[in-house]
Amino acid sequence: MNAAVAHTPVLLPEVLAALAPAPGEHHVDGTFGAGGYARAILGAGATVTAFDRDPDAIREGQALAAAQPRLALVEDRFANLAAHVDAVEGVALDIGVSSMQLDQADRGFSFQNDGPLDMRMSRDGQTAADFLNTADESMIADILYAYGDEPRSRRIARFIVAARPLTRTAELAAVVRAAVGHHPGMKKDPATRTFQAIRIHLNGELDELAEGLQAAEKVLKPGGRLAVVTFHSLEDRIVKRFLKDRGGIAPARSRHVPAEVAPSRAATFTRVQKAVRPSPAEQAANPRSRSATLRSATRTAAPSSPVAYAASQEGSRS
Numbered sequence: 001m002n003a004a005v006a007h008t009p010v011l012l013p014e015v016l017a018a019l020a021p022a023p024g025e026h027h028v029d030g031t032f033g034a035g036g037y038a039r040a041i042l043g044a045g046a047t048v049t050a051f052d053r054d055p056d057a058i059r060e061g062q063a064l065a066a067a068q069p070r071l072a073l074v075e076d077r078f079a080n081l082a083a084h085v086d087a088v089e090g091v092a093l094d095i096g097v098s099s100m101q102l103d104q105a106d107r108g109f110s111f112q113n114d115g116p117l118d119m120r121m122s123r124d125g126q127t128a129a130d131f132l133n134t135a136d137e138s139m140i141a142d143i144l145y146a147y148g149d150e151p152r153s154r155r156i157a158r159f160i161v162a163a164r165p166l167t168r169t170a171e172l173a174a175v176v177r178a179a180v181g182h183h184p185g186m187k188k189d190p191a192t193r194t195f196q197a198i199r200i201h202l203n204g205e206l207d208e209l210a211e212g213l214q215a216a217e218k219v220l221k222p223g224g225r226l227a228v229v230t231f232h233s234l235e236d237r238i239v240k241r242f243l244k245d246r247g248g249i250a251p252a253r254s255r256h257v258p259a260e261v262a263p264s265r266a267a268t269f270t271r272v273q274k275a276v277r278p279s280p281a282e283q284a285a286n287p288r289s290r291s292a293t294l295r296s297a298t299r300t301a302a303p304s305s306p307v308a309y310a311a312s313q314e315g316s317r318s
């Protein structure tokens with residue numbers, strides 16, 4: 001197993017400015033990871049309830065929680081945060097995988113470090129090997145296309161099915177490279193999109209994000225702040241459309257409620273800020289930050305919207 005490197009928090013000063021935590025306030029960190037955001041919020045004097053679905057992240061955080069009575073750790077998905085907290089002044093979400101998850105070969109997220117084909121954040125449910133060794137070729141292709149924007153999804157799926165059973169991340173990476181061609185000078189490894197797509201699918205990440213945003217809408221007090229950092233366009237689109245919808249910038253859209261009978265709603269978010277991207281200095285110092293986007297907004301006093309917000313409303317092609 002590789003030693004995990006510390007996770008460098010992305011857009012930390014910008015997230016902190018958006019959350020504006022103050023002594024006596026209660027904030028949620030929905031994606032604890034290595035605790036970079038939680039530590040900064042605690043440093044501002046606020047109380048933090050931090051969630052992570054990864055039991056390893058919660059275990060690693062126990063020492064900090066033992067030393068800091070204003071920190072509570074919860075092993076759960078952030079989609080469930082409303083079951084644990086109520087009336088908070090801030091919610092932060094930093095979507096995706098941590099450096100620890102990527103670097104720990106036995107978690108199976110990385111095509112650079114060989115490990116078992118796992119990729120489960122919560123360490124439960126179907127593994128990447130289960131999925132790739134049993135799914136129909138057309139389903140694999142659809143997942144690679146929808147969640148990886150992989151233009152050669154059908155060819156890669158064909159190669160995967162021909163190479164079954166697959167058990168190791170290095171095997172999967174080799175199959176993808178064989179399917180699409182690979183030379184050492186390439187800017188991006190051709191396996192990147194395939195690994196991203198399978199991870200997003202297995203962990204239901206887009207549905208999680210849509211549900212997490214609605215949970216934040218429920219628990220934020222009037223004047224409470226939401227800050228969300230995403231790492232690719234599928235996720236950013238979900239956050240952007242949610243804030244447009246809930247900020248009253250676009251009409252409510254739902255597959256379940258026709259426009260003509262959808263109740264007219266007061267905006268639940270205001271002061272929706274323009275997307276913030278890492279500075280060139282941050283991108284140079286932390287290459288993982290390059291694809292990050294922060295969006296933030298402030299909760300109004302309007303009741304939470306009764307209209308469900310689904311990731312699939314956003315044109316994801318699953």
Ligand SMILES: C[S@@+](CC[C@H](N)C(=O)[O-])C[C@H]1O[C@@H](n2cnc3c(N)ncnc32)[C@H](O)[C@@H]1O
Nearest residue numbers: 009031033034035036037052053054077078094
């Ligand atoms: C990018 S890291 C967060 C890093 C953190 N902000 C820091 O500064 O250390 C994302 C973390 O969120 C967790 N995570 C991802 N999706 C989640 C979900 N739906 N619910 C709870 N935790 C989740 C992952 O397990 C991972 O530990």
